[in-house]
Structures are given as C-alpha cells and as structure tokens.
Amino acid sequence: MIAHRAGLTGVHVATDVVLFTVRNRRLEVLLGREGEGAWHFPRGFVTGDEALADCAAAALDRDAGLRGVYLEQLYTFCLGPAAGRRVVSVAYYALAPDGRLHLGRRPGRLATRWFPLDALPELPEALGEMLDMAQRRLVAKLDYSTIAFQFLPETFTLSELQEVYEIIGRAPLDKRNFRRRILALRQLEETGRFRRNGSHRPARLYRLKEPGRVDIIKGRSL
Amino acid sequence: MIAHRAGLTGVHVATDVVLFTVRNRRLEVLLGREGEGAWHFPRGFVTGDEALADCAAAALDRDAGLRGVYLEQLYTFCLGPAAGRRVVSVAYYALAPDGRLHLGRRPGRLATRWFPLDALPELPEALGEMLDMAQRRLVAKLDYSTIAFQFLPETFTLSELQEVYEIIGRAPLDKRNFRRRILALRQLEETGRFRRNGSHRPARLYRLKEPGRVDIIKGRSL
DNA sequence: GCAAAAGTGTTTACGTTACACCCATGG
DNA sequence: CCATGGGTGTAACGTAAACACTTTTGC
Numbered sequence: 001m002i003a004h005r006a007g008l009t010g011v012h013v014a015t016d017v018v019l020f021t022v023r024n025r026r027l028e029v030l031l032g033r034e035g036e037g038a039w040h041f042p043r044g045f046v047t048g049d050e051a052l053a054d055c056a057a058a059a060l061d062r063d064a065g066l067r068g069v070y071l072e073q074l075y076t077f078c079l080g081p082a083a084g085r086r087v088v089s090v091a092y093y094a095l096a097p098d099g100r101l102h103l104g105r106r107p108g109r110l111a112t113r114w115f116p117l118d119a120l121p122e123l124p125e126a127l128g129e130m131l132d133m134a135q136r137r138l139v140a141k142l143d144y145s146t147i148a149f150q151f152l153p154e155t156f157t158l159s160e161l162q163e164v165y166e167i168i169g170r171a172p173l174d175k176r177n178f179r180r181r182i183l184a185l186r187q188l189e190e191t192g193r194f195r196r197n198g199s200h201r202p203a204r205l206y207r208l209k210e211p212g213r214v215d216i217i218k219g220r221s222l
Numbered sequence: 223m224i225a226h227r228a229g230l231t232g233v234h235v236a237t238d239v240v241l242f243t244v245r246n247r248r249l250e251v252l253l254g255r256e257g258e259g260a261w262h263f264p265r266g267f268v269t270g271d272e273a274l275a276d277c278a279a280a281a282l283d284r285d286a287g288l289r290g291v292y293l294e295q296l297y298t299f300c301l302g303p304a305a306g307r308r309v310v311s312v313a314y315y316a317l318a319p320d321g322r323l324h325l326g327r328r329p330g331r332l333a334t335r336w337f338p339l340d341a342l343p344e345l346p347e348a349l350g351e352m353l354d355m356a357q358r359r360l361v362a363k364l365d366y367s368t369i370a371f372q373f374l375p376e377t378f379t380l381s382e383l384q385e386v387y388e389i390i391g392r393a394p395l396d397k398r399n400f401r402r403r404i405l406a407l408r409q410l411e412e413t414g415r416f417r418r419n420g421s422h423r424p425a426r427l428y429r430l431k432e433p434g435r436v437d438i439i440k441g442r443s444l
Numbered sequence: 445g446c447a448a449a450a451g452t453g454t455t456t457a458c459g460t461t462a463c464a465c466c467c468a469t470g471g
Numbered sequence: 472c473c474a475t476g477g478g479t480g481t482a483a484c485g486t487a488a489a490c491a492c493t494t495t496t497g498c
Contacts, residue, residue, distance in 0.1 A: 011235045011268050013310050046233050048308040051300045076298045076312045078273045086270040088235050088310070090298045159477075176479070177461070199470030200475040381450075398452070399488065421497030422449040451494070458487080467478070 011086050013046040015056040016127070018074070018093040018134040019064060021101070022151045022164050027117055029131060030101075032063055032110030039121045041130070042110065043089075056092040063110045070095045070150040070214065074134055077126050089126070093134040095150040142169055146187055146215045149208055155191050157203035158182065187215065233308050235268040237278040238349070240296070240315040240356040241286060243323070244373045244386050249339055251353060252323075254285055254332030261343045263352070264332065265311075278314040285332045292317045292372040292436065296356055299348050311348070315356040317372040364391055368409055368437045371430055377413050379425035380404065409437065 018041055019030040031039040044059035046052065053071065060066050071094045079087040115121065117135065141147040142165060151164045162178050182188065189209050194202035240263055241252040253261040266281035268274065275293065282288050293316045301309040337343065339357065363369040370386045384400050404410065411431050416424035 011233070011270055013233045013235060046300075046308070046310065048233055048303065052298060052310065073297060075295060076274060078268075081270070086268070088268065088274065088312070090310070157477085174462075175477090176463085179478080180480095181460095196469075198475065199473095201468035201477045203477060379450085396489075397450090398490085401451080402453095403487090418496075420449075421447070423451075423495035425450060445498105447498090448496090449494100450496100452492090454490090456487105456489075458485105460486090461484075462482090463480105465479090467476105469475085469477100471472105471474090 011088050014079075014087055014089040015044045015046065015052060015059060016041040016089050016091045016130060017043070017056050017060050017071070018091065018130055019060065019066070019096060020093065020134070020138065020151075021096045021098050021114065022167055023098045023114060024116075025163070025167060027135075027167055028114040029117060029120075030064060030112055031115055031121070031123075032112040034110065039115075039123060040127060042112075046090075052090050053092070056090070056094075060094055063112055064096075064101055066094070066096055066101065068212075070147070070212070072137075074130065074137060077130065079124075079126050089130075091130040091134070093137065095138075095147070097151055097153045099153070139168060144217050146185065146213075146217070149187070150212075150214065154211065155193070155205040155207050157195055157205060159203060161206075185215070185217065187213075233310050236301075236309055236311040237266045237268065237274060237281060238263040238299075238311050238313045238352060239265070239278050239282050239293070240313065240352055241282065241288070241318060242315065242356070242360065242373075243318045243320050243336065244389055245320045245336060246338075247385070247389060249357075249389055250336040251339060251342075252286060252334055253337055253343070253345075254334040256332065261345060262349060263313075264334075268312075274312050275314070278312070278316075282316055285334055286318075286323055288316070288318055288323065290434075292369070292434070294359075296352065296359060299352065301346075301348050311352075313352040313356070315359065317360075317369070319373055319375045321375070361390060366439050368407065368435075368439070371409070372434075372436065376433065377415070377427040377429045379417055379427060381425060383428075407437070407439065409435075 021028055021030075030042065032042060033039045042059040042063035044055040044062075046055050050058070053073065056073075057067070057071060060069070060071070071092055074091040074093050076088060076090045079089055081087070117131075120131075123131070138147070148161065148164045148168065152160060158179050161182065162173055162175065165178070166172055187209055188206040191205045191207050193205045195205055196202045243250055243252075252264070254264060255261045264281040264285035266277040266284075268277050272280070275295065278295075279289070279293060282291070282293070293314055296313040296315050298310060298312045301311055303309070339353075342353075345353070360369070364387060370383065370390065373386050374382060380401050383404065384395055384397065387400070388394055409431055410428040413427045413429050415427045417427055418424045
C-alpha cells in the first residue's frame with residue numbers, strides 16, 4: 001500500500017531551519033550564503049536514513065554549531081522546481097539564547113550572519129513565507145506557552161525575561177502583572193544568587209525547573 | 223543553492239488526509255483499504271507537477287468524491303522505509319458536512335468507511351499519530367476559530383451548530399451563552415426560513431455570510 | 445392540552461488591568 | 472546622597488458563567 005503508483009519521480013526533500021535569537025534588544029534571524037549567492041536558512045537534505053527533525057538539527061549544528069536548542073516543525077512548503085525537480089521543504093524554527101552561537105567561516109561551512117527582522121536581505125518567496133509564518137507562530141506561542149524561556153541562558157532575571165516578551169510581542173508590559181503571571185506558572189525557581197549590574201539593587205536570578213521543557217498554558221494570555 | 227549534495231536518493235513524498243465528519247452524534251473519520259489490507263487515510267503521492275495541497279485535494283476527490291471542503295495542512299511525518307525507500311508524508315486534515323460524501327466501491331477506488339473515533343481498527347503507528355494530532359488541532363480550533371461551521375450544510379439551526387460544538391468538545395454548553403457568543407461573531411445571517419422538525423416550535427435557519435471562510439477569533443474561548 | 449425543542453435577560457463571580465511607592469546598590 | 476533599576480499590593484473593570492421561564496408547533 002505504500003508506494004507503487006506510476007510516475008513517482010522521487011521528489012527532493014529538504015529541511016529549512018529558521019533560527020531566531022534575541023540580540024541587541026531585537027529579534028534576529030540567522031541567514032547564510034555561499035560566496036555571493038542568495039541568502040537562505042540552514043538547510044539539510046533528507047537522504048533516507050534520518051528522521052526529519054534529525055535532519056533539521058544536523059543542519060543547525062553544521063551551519064551554526066548549535067545543539068540541543070528548541071526546535072519545532074513549522075510547515076511544509078513546495079518550492080519551485082530546481083534543476084527540473086521539485087523540492088519539498090519541511091520548515092522548522094529554532095530558538096537560541098544570545099551567545100550560544102559559534103559562528104565562523106570555516107571552509108565547507110556556510111558564511112552565516114544575524115539579521116534583524118527589519119533589515120533583511122532579499123529572500124526567495126518561499127523563504128519569506130517561512131520567516132513570516134515562523135514569526136507569527138512565535139508571537140502566538142508567547143501567549144499560550146512558555147516558549148520565551150528558550151531565548152534565555154540557564155539563569156536569568158525577571159527583567160530579562162520581560163524584555164524578551166516585550167521585544168517579541170512588540171509591546172511594553174506592566175512589571176507587576178508580568179511578574180505575578182510568570183511566577184504563577186510555577187516553572188521558575190530562585191537560584192538564591194543575584195545579578196549585580198550597575199549602581200542599583202541587584203536582581204534575583206531564576207532558573208527553569210525543567211530546562212528545555214515548553215508547556216502549553218491553559219489559563220490563557222500572558 | 224537548491225539541490226546538489228551527494229547521496230540524494232529521492233525520497234517518496236505522500237499526502238495523507240484525515241477526513242472528519244460529524245455523523246450520528248459522533249465525530250467520525252474516513253478510512254479506506256484495498257481488499258483485506260490495512261486501513262489507511264486517503265493518500266496521494268507527490269509527483270512533481272502539483273503543489274502539496276492540490277495533491278491532498280486530489281486524493282480526497284478520488285477516494286471520497288469530495289471537492290471544495292475545508293483542508294488544512296497538519297504536520298509532516300517520516301514513515302518507516304517501505305520497499306527500501308523512506309516515505310515522507312505531509313498530513314492534512316479535512317472537514318465535511320454529513321451527507322456530502324459519495325462513497326462507493328467502484329473499481330480503482332478505495333473501499334471507504336466511516337469510523338467513530340472510539341471504534342477504530344488497528345492503524346500503523348504514524349497514522350495513529352496523524353489522527354491524534356488532527357483531533358487535538360480540531361478541538362483546539364473550536365475555541366479560537368470558526369472551524370466548526372465547516373461541518374454544517376449551507377443552512378443550519380443554532381441547535382445543530384451547538385450540537386457540533388458539544389460533540390467535538392465533549393462537553394455540554396449553555397444554550398443562552400452559546401447563542402450570544404456565536405451571534406456576536408457576526409458571521410451568521412438569518413435566511414428567513416425555518417426548519418420544522420417535529421411537534422415543537424420551528425427553528426430559524428442561518429447561513430454563513432462567507433461560506434468556506436474560517437476566522438481566527440481574537441476574543442478567546444467559545 | 446400536552447410534549448418537546450426554540451428562544452430570550454439579568455445577576456454573579458472571577459480574572460485582567462491599571463496604578464505608585466519603597467528598596468538596595470554603586471559611584 | 473543621588474541616580475538607577477529591582478521589587479511589591481489593591482481597587483476598578485469587564486468578560487464569562489450561572490440560571491428559569493415563555494413560545495410555538497404537531498399530535
């Protein structure tokens with residue numbers, strides 16, 4: 001029952017990874033290119049031995065030196081035929097804390113760069129769609145999941161977390177309401193340590209009780 | 223930049239369609255099989271000429287005689303290798319009003335049947351996952367979109383609509399609150415006609431102002 | 445006239461929002 | 472001692488939930 005129809009030409013299957021980070025008080029996305037070619041996302045080709053998510057994770061490791069970050073399947077696109085063959089690309093998006101990147105221009109590796117979303121280079125149409133969809137999904141998930149925590153390092157302050165929410169959601173939040181709601185999730189615990197940052201009161205450092213876990217929140221709206 | 227890596231074996235790409243309807247006061251799903259083989263969803267293979275959604279729509283037309291119904295991409299799965307080749311399947315889910323089906327056992331066509339969700343036959347693991355995911359998506363979308371309207375024929379009563387919500391959401395709803403919220407969406411208009419159904423007051427018939435359109439509702443929760 | 449589903453408002457409870465001041469530190 | 476961001480509670484508001492009776496029809 002699996003595959004015995006006429007005319008199966010063997011379409012190419014790729015995975016594209018839209019990698020976001022929060023840097024310089026902005027949401028930024030990773031793009032790479034070969035030489036002076038067109039910019040694109042880290043891309044892997046599915047060869048038959050690996051699962052889709054593994055293929056995406058491998059592309060992320062190869063092009064950005066990143067492992068173990070949050071990675072979620074986004075949508076599957078049909079790209080215009082290239083070299084006579086159609087390419088189906090399964091888009092993923094990934095989130096990384098700032099500073100987790102080991103970018104480089106080693107030979108055999110893509111030359112990668114972060115782009116803020118308001119200063120992107122020209123992208124092929126399908127890639128633009130992936131990016132739009134990834135951003136919409138990210139903004140939506142802010143409101144009903146704990147996904148924003150994935151942008152932060154192991155320990156962080158509530159103000160840093162609030163800043164992530166404000167940057168992605170593009171709106172300022174009330175400090176007291178924000179802290180109340182975040183703590184009500186019962187996902188954070190105090191480390192007992194503080195961050196001293198300037199000439200003012202030090203901030204408590206928190207950590208996730210279950211790092212890497214992203215919860216869906218029933219009681220809506222953050 | 224598209225496809226020139228070594229070892230591209232040309233994976234097979236399929237589309238599986240999880241088709242739901244509300245029948246007999248239950249949510250049911252369409253399965254088909256060849257002879258006494260395993261049950262599966264309507265499936266198309268992507269050959270290179272057609273977009274993914276077209277491929278899914280064609281499978282639905284072929285196996286269920288259905289056109290123009292609500293169809294949404296769900297998730298992409300990696301199936302275990304068959305005949306030595308891996309199959310990537312892009313799952314869709316579709317919704318049809320009861321009675322829109324022209325099932326049959328014509329030669330060359332799948333022998334199809336509706337199954338209520340609590341009396342399913344054995345399914346391969348990946349198909350079970352598709353079904354679970356489709357059902358979860360459907361239940362979630364009840365709450366923040368007008369997707370439930372897609373289960374109803376062109377004209378319908380508010381009680382019929384409420385029944386759809388109750389069946390999919392598996393919970394009884396308050397009649398007055400339900401009607402208030404549905405009408406507040408401003409998506410329905412009165413036809414001026416009534417349905418006489420038994421020895422009791424006839425029910426107003428409504429129609430969608432924009433049939434086929436599924437809106438996302440900001441003001442949460444139905 | 446009675447059974448059976450259609451239709452209709454108001455009050456209550458709860459969750460969300462708005463809002464202002466004191467605290468701890470470094471220079 | 473002053474500038475800076477960290478940290479805290481309460482009242483007002485608006486939305487969602489609970490709730491019961493009248494209407495219209497067919498038999």
